[in-house]
Structure formats: structure tokens, C-alpha cells
Amino acid sequence: MPIDVLTRWLHVWFAAIVIGGAVFQWLAVLPAMSLLSDEQRMLMRERVNARWGKVIALSVLLLLLTGFYNYLFTGQPRDKQYHMLMGIKIVLALPVFFLASALAGRSPKFAGLRRAGGLWLLVILLLMTGIVGIGSYLKVTRAGGAAPAPVVQTPPSE
Numbered sequence: 001m002p003i004d005v006l007t008r009w010l011h012v013w014f015a016a017i018v019i020g021g022a023v024f025q026w027l028a029v030l031p032a033m034s035l036l037s038d039e040q041r042m043l044m045r046e047r048v049n050a051r052w053g054k055v056i057a058l059s060v061l062l063l064l065l066t067g068f069y070n071y072l073f074t075g076q077p078r079d080k081q082y083h084m085l086m087g088i089k090i091v092l093a094l095p096v097f098f099l100a101s102a103l104a105g106r107s108p109k110f111a112g113l114r115r116a117g118g119l120w121l122l123v124i125l126l127l128m129t130g131i132v133g134i135g136s137y138l139k140v141t142r143a144g145g146a147a148p149a150p151v152v153q154t155p156p157s158e
Helices: 003-033 038-073 080-104 108-115 117-141
Strands: none
Touching (some): 003 038, 003 080, 003 117, 080 108, 080 117, 108 117
């Protein structure tokens, strides 16, 4: 398998893990945990985060590595629009990495963030929606090395 295909596959795979994990937590875990007592909720969060934190750490690491590899070495076009959109995508990804890590972590400094987890999961999902949208646009419009030319239809001559 060519390295460019492997790094793109890994990048998409680990982005899907982060997005899927956030969706699952927001739609299933948080509502279920709201039915638990405070003590049960704390115990459940500790047990889930003990495993999920490792998945998030690995995902963030591999998203950074594969993302920068794909940006620097896969022969993408280097025009101003591409750089602008890629820059926006990177800027949107940084708070996702922070929030996902803080929510899955154990640091007492971020306990307040974890208590408001539903809000921050929604923020992650909104940011990831933008990231996936920009990435899709860049992939589709830049597949041949340049943005496709606009289609101009001329009326048929009589």
C-alpha cells in the first residue's frame, strides 16, 4: 500500500473514531449517565475515561502526524485558497484535540469542563462538522491538482 494512501486512510480512520466517540457520548452515554446517582456517575466516568483517554491520546497523535504528512508530502496544490482553507481546518482541529483530551482525561483542572460535557461534546461535533466539510471540499475540488473550471453552457446555434 502506498504511504500516501496509508496516511490518508489512518487520518480518516482516527477522525472517525473521534467523531463517532463524541456522537456516542452525546447521544447515548450522557443521557444514560443522567439517570445515575452522583457517586455512580463519577465511578462510571472514571472507568470509561481510563480506557477512552488512551484512545483519544492515540487518535490525536496520529491525526497530527498523518495530517502534517498529508499536508507537506502528498503533492497537494499550493495556491492561496488551499492554504487558507487548510489553515482554517488546522485551527478548528486544535480545540477539538484539547476538548477531547480534557473530557477524556482525569486532571482535576478540567473537572468543570467534564461536568458540562454535553456542551463541550456539541462544540466538538460542530467543529468536526466544519473540519470534515473543509477537508471534503479540498479533496473533491483539488483531486486533479487544481480546482475544476466552471462549466459554461452555450446555447445551441440554430
